[in-house]
Amino acid sequence: MLLSQRRRLFLFTQMAAVGLALVACNEQSAQKKAGADAKPEVSAVTLHPQSVTITAEVPGRTAASLIAEVRPQVGGIIRARNFREGSEVNAGDVLYEIDPSAYQAAFDSAVAGLQRAEGAVPSAQAKVDRYQGLTSQSVVSKQDLDDALSTLAQARADVASAKAALETARINLDYTRIRAPISGRIDASSVTVGALVTAEQTTALATINQLDPINVDATQSSANLLAVRRAISEGRIKIVGNNVSVNLRLEDGSKYPLPGTFEFSTAAVSQTLGTVTARATFPNPDRLLLPGMYVRATIEEGIAPNSFLVPQRAVTRDAKGQPLALFVSSDGKVQRRTLSVQRSVGNSWLVAEGITDGDRVIVEGLQRVRDGQDVKVDDVVIDDATGQINQAADTSAAPVKEAANTPVSK
Incomplete structure (x- = not known):
């Protein structure tokens, strides 16, 4: 009797253990199946072709x-x-006045000399007129007439010489009032009242700098210049118009509010630095820019039509250093692509080939997915200025826009 009860208890215990094992197996199978059916979520940006403004940010110095x-x-x-x-x-402003006493006396003397020379002309002219009438009557010899004509010519030459001397005296007298040759800001004076100065001395009395407009001399490597010209010749960059816009960023990182105009670039490359100097002119009404300031100039080099901007956070590198990005195909699968990156534009990479309109590139969740895997996509947009990810309102028909004027890192 007791043995029969023990057998039933043993059988019940074994059946309970088997039941628990089956339940555990079923739960694990369900979890594995649920894990296999779940798709990883990623965030993707829809790409559209743009006309991208190609710029170069180069260092420079301001100059008057x-x-x-x-x-x-x-x-x-x-x-x-x-x-x-x-x-x-x-x-034209009078900056200095030199004691004019000696030059005023020389001017007065020149005036008197002119009057004396002009006084001799009428007498010489009258003598010539009289001798011409007497010569026809054979009263005065022809030699006397020739002497009278020579005296008249000498008197007229004395008048011309006296006029030149008077003009010289007037110029020297006017030079005693030293005037500003240009408009601008004048520096410290090197002389004081009572100092003796000499004509055309080597030491300047003062220096005037014209600050409005002001020049900016920027340097760019010759290699970058060649790359831009090659892109223009190949049609990847188009030059629009003749007036190239230039923008400045100051030493403290702030942006100068007024745009400038590109003037020219030097025709020779520096043998020591391998750079080319470009000059731009900026309006400076408030005199915010002073000569010698360090600035960074953003120069428009052209327009890259039908180009794509791929967010930098979406691009990685393989073992060979080639740029890679993960895209989402139309059927929701991950595609791995090798990109041909040309340059950086703001927080994005400029890519001209390998992408079509409407392609979606993954910007978040790259570590959770692999090539060919099914994914669930959350459409987002990225702020070009800050790189911040925002929820996309409607990515079904994103318009083609003109890219902002952003610096280029080369």
Whole structure:
């Protein structure tokens, strides 16, 4: 009796253990099946062709558009200084006054000399007229007439010489008032009132810098210049218009509010640095830019039509350093592609080949997927300025837009 109860208890225990094992197996199978059926979620950006503005950000220095060194053209004692150092002056303003006493006397003497020379002309002319009438009557010899004509010519030459001397005296007298040759900001004066200056001395009295407009001399490597010209010749970049726009970023990282105009680039490459210098001109009404400031100039090189901007966060590199990206096909599968990256534009890579309109590139979840895997896609957009990911409102018909003027990292 007792043995029969023990057998039934043993059989019940074995059946319960088998049942629990079956339940556990079923749960594991269900979990594996659920895991196999679940698709990993990724975020993707839909790409559309754009006309991308190609720019180059290069270092540069500001320089005054005009520089004039003020020097005396006559010697003398400085009697007055008529400007405030560091102020703005206009062309023609009297900056210094030299004691004009000696030059005024020379001018007055030249005036008297002209009057004396002009006084001799009427007498010589009358003598010539009289001798011409008497010569026809054989009263005066022809030699006397020739002497009278020579005297008249000499008198007229004396008048011309006196006029030239008077003009020279007037110029020297005017030079005693030293004027500003250009408009601009004048620096410190090297002389004070009472100082003796000489004509065309080597030391400038002051220097005037014209700051509006102001020049920016930027340097660019010759290799980058060749790359741009090759892209233009191959049709990958198109030049639009003759006025090339240039923008500045200042030393503190702020953007200069006024755009400039590209003027020219040098025709020779620096033998020591391998660079080419380009000059741009910027309006500077507030005198914010001063000569010698370090800036970064963004120069428009052209337009790349029908190009794609792939977010940099979507691009990785393989063992050979080739850029790779994962795309989502129309049937929801992951596709691995090797890209031909030309350059960076803001927070994106410029790609001209290998992408078609409407392709979706994965920007989040790259580590959770592999080539050929089915995925669930969440459409997003990326802010070009900050690189931040935002939810896409409607990616079914994204318009073709003109790319913003963004710096280029080369």
